[in-house]
Amino acid sequence: MxxxxxxxxxxDGLRPLRFKLFGVGGAGCNVVSSSSFPSVAIGSSKKEVDRCANSQKIVLSHEILEGLASTDISVLTPNMMPKEVIDALIDTDIAVLIAGLGGETGSNGIRFLASAAKMISKPSITVVSLPFSVESLSRREIAADALSDLKKRSDLVISFANDKLRKLVPNLPMDKVFRVMNAIMERPITDLSRVMIQPDVQMMRQIASGSxxxxxxxxxxxxxxxxxxxxxxxxxxxxxxxxxxxxxxxxxxxxxxxxxxxxxxxxxxxxxxxxxxxxxxxxxxxxxxxxxxxxxxxxxxxxxxx
CATH class of the missing domain: 3.30.1330.20 (Tubulin/FtsZ, C-terminal domain)
Structure with missing residues (x-):
């Protein structure tokens, strides 16, 4: 078979799903700052989120992010989560969680967001970039641990190793390389948002469960x-x-x-x-x-x- x-x-005539982007940490906020999707910027400082002019902005301390990320999802309850985060998740059909893994804010923030979405049964797609191989061992280990957790918490995880990007744009300076990465990370979300309706969510989850x-x-x-x-x-x-x-x-x-x-x-x-x-x-x-x-x-x- x-x-x-x-x-x-x-x-034609059917309502598309509402997608909302949640950019976490520096890399995640960079993506949502140039996006036309409804978005939420989450960071550990006001400076980190202020670049996202058209996004809802949420500032949470490193301690809060780490505590929520490390809490077993089986004991989490909505009242343990920041209310503005839960309200933002509720007010969409699909939550798209975006971060660069390796740093504290992105790695912890996206793990807790994935847990929050799972806790309230909100469909989630997680899009992450992974550190360059020349970055420190500690950043690469943090990224690997976060990615492993996300695979258990999110419905669909899409990963991008930064090293591979150099094969696409070998001659660009680094600031432009990261702009290219921002557009690439948003591409699958743009396309899925144009073809998905509510009954597709269950089938998406079924197919995504195969990997x-x-x-x-x-x-x-x-x-x-x-x-x-x-x-x-x-x-x-x-x-x-x-x-x-x-x-x-x-x-x-x-x-x-x-x-x-x-x-x-x-x-x-x-x-x-x-x-x-x-x-x-x-x-x-x-x-x-x-x-x-x-x-x-x-x-x-x-x-x-x-």
Whole structure:
């Protein structure tokens, strides 16, 4: 029997899910500061969150963040959490938690947010970046511990090793490299927000449960066979450091303008042929900004053996 294939449910006239970004710490606040999504900036100092002009701002001390992050979720209750955090989580359909792991604020803050979302049964997608290999051992160990916790607390975890980014933009100065990373981290959220409706949440959780960590590949194609060009670029992602045939869970979003459903169907079949053992959830939407290009956004569950 072939693995499950199912489509996201967005259609004309249906209400899309409300996504809200929660940026935690320096890297998380950097992402939400340039985002058009409703957002909350959480930091351990006023200076950290003030850069996020259009976000709700919450300042919590290192002690509070560490205490909440280390508390067993089985004993957590809503009244143990800062009220403004719980209220912000309640007021959305999906909470998107974003941080750079390795520092105290991001690593502890995103763990407690994931626990809070789980505690109130709020669907959550966690997007994190991991330290460069040249960074200190302590930062890399903190990041590894936080990532391990997040896999148990969040519905879908998407990780980005900073080292891999250098393969995409080898000649950019570091400040511009991080701006590229901000856009890359938001890409899967933008695409999922365009295709998901409320009934999709349960299926998303079911498919995401097949892997505890997902990686992103994005490809653009134009001209004849643009779908194949976009697929190739997506699978060439530096974050896909494993054999796709061993992938068990995947999400695919195809975007173009206008959408050619025959082309979308061909794209889905071509992608599935490379990950034939995976449960696949897919969707498509129109994006006028693409002009004559087609975009493939692919989230692959990292095999546990990788």
């Amino acid at each position: 072939s693995p499950l294939q199912t489509t996201f449910g967005m259609r 505890d960590e997902f990686r992103l590949g994005v490809g653009l194609g134009r001209g004849i066979n643009r779908d194949l060009a976009a697929i190739k670029e997506a699978f060439d992602s530096p974050w896909f450091d494993f054999d796709p045939i061993s992938v068990q869970s995947a999400f695919l979003v195809v975007s173009s303008y206008p959408v050619d459903f025959k082309e979308v169907d061909a794209t889905i079949r071509a992608v599935h042929s490379r990950i034939s053992n995976a449960k696949l959830m897919f969707g498509s939407y129109e994006d006028p900004s693409l002009g004559d290009k087609l975009r493939v956004t692919l989230l692959l569950g990292r095999p546990t053996s990788a």
